[in-house]
Amino acid sequence: MSVAVDRPAREAAGGGSRRLILDMAARLLRQGGYHQTTLREIAEAVGIRKASLYHHFASKEEIVEAVANDGVRFVHEAVVAALAATAGAQPRQRLEAAIHAHLTALHDHGDYTSASIRAFAFGAVTVPESVRLTRRLYDEVWRGFIAELQESRTLAPERAPETLRYFLLGAMNGSIDWYRPGRFETRALARELTLLVAAR
Amino acid sequence: MSVAVDRPAREAAGGGSRRLILDMAARLLRQGGYHQTTLREIAEAVGIRKASLYHHFASKEEIVEAVANDGVRFVHEAVVAALAATAGAQPRQRLEAAIHAHLTALHDHGDYTSASIRAFAFGAVTVPESVRLTRRLYDEVWRGFIAELQESRTLAPERAPETLRYFLLGAMNGSIDWYRPGRFETRALARELTLLVAAR
DNA sequence: AACCGCCTACCTAACGGACGGTAGGTGAAT
DNA sequence: ATTCACCTACCGTCCGTTAGGTAGGCGGTT
Numbered sequence: 001m002s003v004a005v006d007r008p009a010r011e012a013a014g015g016g017s018r019r020l021i022l023d024m025a026a027r028l029l030r031q032g033g034y035h036q037t038t039l040r041e042i043a044e045a046v047g048i049r050k051a052s053l054y055h056h057f058a059s060k061e062e063i064v065e066a067v068a069n070d071g072v073r074f075v076h077e078a079v080v081a082a083l084a085a086t087a088g089a090q091p092r093q094r095l096e097a098a099i100h101a102h103l104t105a106l107h108d109h110g111d112y113t114s115a116s117i118r119a120f121a122f123g124a125v126t127v128p129e130s131v132r133l134t135r136r137l138y139d140e141v142w143r144g145f146i147a148e149l150q151e152s153r154t155l156a157p158e159r160a161p162e163t164l165r166y167f168l169l170g171a172m173n174g175s176i177d178w179y180r181p182g183r184f185e186t187r188a189l190a191r192e193l194t195l196l197v198a199a200r
Numbered sequence: 201m202s203v204a205v206d207r208p209a210r211e212a213a214g215g216g217s218r219r220l221i222l223d224m225a226a227r228l229l230r231q232g233g234y235h236q237t238t239l240r241e242i243a244e245a246v247g248i249r250k251a252s253l254y255h256h257f258a259s260k261e262e263i264v265e266a267v268a269n270d271g272v273r274f275v276h277e278a279v280v281a282a283l284a285a286t287a288g289a290q291p292r293q294r295l296e297a298a299i300h301a302h303l304t305a306l307h308d309h310g311d312y313t314s315a316s317i318r319a320f321a322f323g324a325v326t327v328p329e330s331v332r333l334t335r336r337l338y339d340e341v342w343r344g345f346i347a348e349l350q351e352s353r354t355l356a357p358e359r360a361p362e363t364l365r366y367f368l369l370g371a372m373n374g375s376i377d378w379y380r381p382g383r384f385e386t387r388a389l390a391r392e393l394t395l396l397v398a399a400r
Numbered sequence: 401a402a403c404c405g406c407c408t409a410c411c412t413a414a415c416g417g418a419c420g421g422t423a424g425g426t427g428a429a430t
Numbered sequence: 431a432t433t434c435a436c437c438t439a440c441c442g443t444c445c446g447t448t449a450g451g452t453a454g455g456c457g458g459t460t
Contacts, residue, residue, distance in 0.1 A: 163392050170370050170372075171366075174371070178366050189363060250420090251423095252437070405458095406455105417444105427436090
């Protein structure tokens with residue numbers, strides 16, 4: 001059969017078919033959401049038959065769940081790293097670094113992060129418990145950091161921290177709808193947004 | 201049949217079945233997006249058979265399009281009215297009124313506006329030309345108003361107006377994911393967001 | 401070194417069910 | 431008599447999922 005021909009190509013792509021499946025699923029989920037994205041499409045993009053996906057994942061739900069969780073985790077880890085890297089710096093610098101990290105990760109792993117935001121936008125398909133947890137963990141990072149900003153008076157203490165967090169994450173995540181690599185620069189975007197949040 | 205029983209109830213609800221269909225479609229689209237929402241569900245919610253929908257609309261696409269356009273228009277008209285009502289006032293007051301109008305309309309017609317944002321999030325189903333136009337018209341309102349804010353120095357002229365508009369709309373529209381009538385107050389939200397955009 | 405059993409990674413074929421949409425009919429109101 | 435608003439019945443298509451099979455590789459026994 002013709003199967004043997006493209007197998008090396010698949011295995012060369014990182015060794016694991018699992019990652020390849022998730023890559024393709026993320027790409028399709030980003031542009032189609034949960035219900036428009038079909039297992040046939042994913043399988044075709046990978047180069048295998050639809051039923052073969054069940055060798056790696058138990059269900060469609062499990063694939064989407066993995067993509068969504070990875071998407072949040074990419075951003076989470078990037079922001080935590082940025083905050084760690086600027087540990088001693090001025091609060092405003094740390095804020096800009098965190099925002100920049102969020103935007104950069106959002107864009108660099110755009111398929112995963114967009115798929116995560118898109119496929120499980122609130123109210124759509126029931127958000128799996130694991131995804132809800134992953135998101136809550138990331139939320140916690142910002143909750144803590146915003147508290148830190150208020151303690152250091154970088155952010156006025158009378159500002160509602162929860163509202164600010166929602167607005168900030170909304171502004172950043174909304175960028176998946178309009179950000180294009182050539183038209184914008186993440187550094188400039190991060191600087192603008194930092195000026196909004198922490199006025200001098 | 202049992203059909204005759206609930207017909208009065210239907211006709212009492214505003215006279216037009218068309219509006220009722222759109223109301224139900226909006227509600228379902230809000231929580232399910234385009235592909236999860238089926239004509240069967242919409243018909244059942246209205247209390248008619250699926251095929252009867254085709255007496256009022258030519259296709260599923262046409263229903264969704266009508267909902268999405270109405271959603272944007274509700275917000276558009278509310279913001280334009282708010283700007284008109286505060287015509288002579290201070291720019292910062294006008295800004296807060298516009299933001300408040302956007303948030304209020306977003307919530308008051310939540311099914312329509314959420315459906316519009318959700319069903320046609322970028323990349324998902326191809327956005328119909330009419331919806332794209334309706335959105336562009338609303339964008340224009342903010343483009344003009346932000347220019348006005350910069351002319352009056354309420355907003356620093358060196359700020360990138362396009363980026364600001366994107367962040368602002370992202371922050372506001374993101375509220376459909378977290379806003380709950382009891383937990384937040386639109387006045388307070390508008391004030392907080394105004395403080396972010398136009399720092400004293 | 402030949403064999404065996406097992407595992408991995410895929411395959412073909414089919415399942416029941418739900419989808420959007422169409423054809424054509426009915427009964428009441430104008 | 432015509433129109434309106436809705437009906438029943440059905441179409442072909444595609445969905446996620448399952449059943450069951452096969453080809454190749456790897457490790458241990460003979």
